[in-house]
Amino acid sequence: MGLVLLGASSSSSLFVTPSPIRLVVVAAQLVVLTGLSVSTAIVRRPVFSVSAFVLTFLLAAICSIHYQKEQPIRQILRLVALTTPIALYHLARGNTDLAISSGAGVGACICAATVMSLTTTIGELVALISAIVSVCAGRRSGNACGLCCGLVLALLPRLAADYAHVRSGCFGRGAPAHPWNIFIPFTIRAVRSALETGDAMTARGLLD
Amino acid sequence: MAKHSIKLDELTVHADGKVILGPLSVELTEPRIALLGANGSGKSTLLRTLCTLTVPTGGSASVHAVDVREKPRQIRESTALALSDPNAQLLLPTIGEDLALSLKVATRRRSRSMQSKTFHDPEHTPRLQRPRWRTRLAAGTRTASALDGSVGPRTDPGPEPQEILDALGIPLDASRAISTLSGGQRQLVALASVIATSPQLLLCDEPTTSLDVGWRREITRFLMGLADTLDRPAVPFGPRNIQVVVATHDLELAAQCDRALVLHEGQLVCDAAPNKAIAYYQQLTAGTASTLWA
Numbered sequence: 128m129g130l131v132l133l134g135a136s137s138s139s140s141l142f143v144t145p146s147p148i149r150l151v152v153v154a155a156q157l158v159v160l161t162g163l164s165v166s167t168a169i170v171r172r173p174v175f176s177v178s179a180f181v182l183t184f185l186l187a188a189i190c191s192i193h194y195q196k197e198q199p200i201r202q203i204l205r206l207v208a209l210t211t212p213i214a215l216y217h218l219a220r221g222n223t224d225l226a227i228s229s230g231a232g233v234g235a236c237i238c239a240a241t242v243m244s245l246t247t248t249i250g251e252l253v254a255l256i257s258a259i260v261s262v263c264a265g266r267r268s269g270n271a272c273g274l275c276c277g278l279v280l281a282l283l284p285r286l287a288a289d290y291a292h293v294r295s296g297c298f299g300r301g302a303p304a305h306p307w308n309i310f311i312p313f314t315i316r317a318v319r320s321a322l323e324t325g326d327a328m329t330a331r332g333l334l335d
Numbered sequence: 336m337a338k339h340s341i342k343l344d345e346l347t348v349h350a351d352g353k354v355i356l357g358p359l360s361v362e363l364t365e366p367r368i369a370l371l372g373a374n375g376s377g378k379s380t381l382l383r384t385l386c387t388l389t390v391p392t393g394g395s396a397s398v399h400a401v402d403v404r405e406k407p408r409q410i411r412e413s414t415a416l417a418l419s420d421p422n423a424q425l426l427l428p429t430i431g432e433d434l435a436l437s438l439k440v441a442t443r444r445r446s447r448s449m450q451s452k453t454f455h456d457p458e459h460t461p462r463l464q465r466p467r468w469r470t471r472l473a474a475g476t477r478t479a480s481a482l483d484g485s486v487g488p489r490t491d492p493g494p495e496p497q498e499i500l501d502a503l504g505i506p507l508d509a510s511r512a513i514s515t516l517s518g519g520q521r522q523l524v525a526l527a528s529v530i531a532t533s534p535q536l537l538l539c540d541e542p543t544t545s546l547d548v549g550w551r552r553e554i555t556r557f558l559m560g561l562a563d564t565l566d567r568p569a570v571p572f573g574p575r576n577i578q579v580v581v582a583t584h585d586l587e588l589a590a591q592c593d594r595a596l597v598l599h600e601g602q603l604v605c606d607a608a609p610n611k612a613i614a615y616y617q618q619l620t621a622g623t624a625s626t627l628w629a
Contacts, residue, residue, distance in 0.1 A: 253427070253432075274426075278426060285422055288422075320423065323418065323420065323423035324423050324426070326383075326388055326416075326418070326423075327416075327418055327423050327424045327426075328426070329387075329388060329411070330386045330388060330411070330414075330415060330416035330418075330529075330538075331415065331416075331424075331437060331440065331528070331529055331532055332411050332412060332415075332440045332444070332532055333436065333440060335408050335411060335412070335440075
């Protein structure tokens with residue numbers, strides 16, 4: 128349930144503060160996780176693939192907050208404040224349930240994710256998720272889920288670097304800054320990065 | 336059986352209907368081995384085969400008398416691969432967290448080999464005998480502690496990440512963020528992270544690529560030192576007498592190995608002492624320079 132709630136916060140963080148770069152990052156995250164899932168399916172760890180998709184939502188929320196070096200309190204207030212118009216919009220259309228979920232629920236989730244990201248290091252978060260899932264689904268699944276978190280968090284800075292490289296390359300050749308000119312090579316690089324990471328993990332024995 | 340032993344017997348790897356490696360037949364028992372060859376000569380494929388990432392299509396390859404096709408998991412327990420790009424290797428944001436991840440793997444392997452498989456590893460336990468949720472919680476907490484790096488397993492605390500760094504002679508603080516490291520420092524930490532899994536065989540794929548001269552020498556010194564006798568009581572289980580196989584274009588690094596193999600279009604064309612192999616490789620490269628664009 129906690130994952131579901133935090134998952135809601137991830138999509139809401141996109142919804143609440145839409146920006147092209149964040150859309151690109153989250154879209155790339157999904158692409159990377161698809162690559163990871165495919166690569167891990169090849170090494171026959173389906174639980175890893177499934178948990179990768181589930182945890183995308185949680186991590187999108189935490190990363191969107193974690194990697195923004197703003198003042199935390201101001202950010203929380205801003206995010207919460209931005210949920211209000213959405214709630215009002217749904218309320219005006221008569222969708223009370225949507226208004227409640229997207230307003231109060233989403234705001235609370237964002238706050239929870241923010242507090243968690245401010246008080247917990249990524250390593251602790253990974254260990255925590257690993258321990259929680261271990262109780263419910265066994266140690267192996269717990270390890271897989273914990274690894275997923277670590278991976279996605281590790282991949283985000285790489286994705287940002289990839290994006291910067293692709294963008295510089297694009298400008299360096301004088302190509303117009305059309306989204307497709309950046310998005311397609313960026314996607315290819317992201318999948319390649321994911322496959323490399325999958326190889327490194329396998330060789331390191333993390334998937335055994 | 337020699338302490339270090341890799342045996343290839345008519346090893347062949349195909350991709351897209353073409354032979355990209357082999358047939359290779361060689362036995363490698365020296366502690367430091369260099370693989371030389373042009374791009375696409377099969378060096379990386381050989382390393383990937385030895386650590387079971389690539390499955391051979393013909394012949395056989397064995398590491399410490401274990402066939403890579405028959406028991407890949409057992410092979411991975413004694414083998415580690417360091418990629419040329421350390422960013423692909425380092426998964427967590429700080430050095431300590433990343434090393435703790437490897438230490439967790441080492442702890443798991445050790446407990447798997449030392450303890451009875453019936454209680455601690457649910458995969459080997461019949462469903463009716465599986466531990467109840469309280470036991471699982473305890474196991475999960477221990478896993479979490481090991482992963483976090485703050486506390487080791489309750490039964491046998493393993494080394495801390497900082498101990499590993501100190502034992503390997505890497506003067507870095509475990510709490511430091513990986514994003515703040517230079518390229519050479521990242522490569523060293525990436526190597527430490529794979530060594531922390533306690534491998535007996537370390538495979539390095541172009542570890543000095545894109546590093547400056549100073550860091551190349553530092554990485555070379557580090558890799559060559561791994562094969563020496565490192566008996567460090569501070570590290571209960573850790574790097575000792577690791578066999579190192581390095582695929583490289585760095586001739587200074589290759590010169591310090593005990594043996595060097597030159598691959599050309601997937602074939603082993605020279606197997607000799609480093610100086611002879613380097614001379615052969617340089618001759619080969621000079622000879623093929625005119626055909627690079629063909």
